[in-house]
Amino acid sequence: MxxxxxxQNILKSAVERVGIKKGVTDHTLRHSFATPLLEQGTDLRYIQSLLGHESPKTTQIYTHITTGGFDQIKSPLDKLEI
Known part of the structure; x- marks a missing residue:
């Protein structure tokens, strides 16, 4: 581990090598890892484990960041043949 x-040092070195001017932190890296997982439908409990969060409340912060994927949610009622 x-x-x-x-x-932070590894990330700073990588950011400098590729010429990124915008501020990048280890927290930015975590967000850029977790948010797409959430948008692709990965269960929040898996993301919690991957990020090492003890509390699911910490991981739930990511649910406030993204609205991607809402258009893919299907209601069980849509499957009814009425």
Whole structure:
């Protein structure tokens, strides 16, 4: 396992090497990893485990960030042949 400071140094070096001017933090990296998973329908409990969150409330923050995927949600009522 890497420590937080090691991750910050590795990320800073990578950002400088590729020429990104916008501020990038380890938190930005976590968001850019977790948000697409959520948008693709990954269960929040899996994301919680991947991010190492002890509380699901911490992971639920990501549900407020994204609205992607809402158009793919199907109601069980849509399957009824009425």
């Amino acid at each position: 890497y420590g937080r400071r090691s991750i």
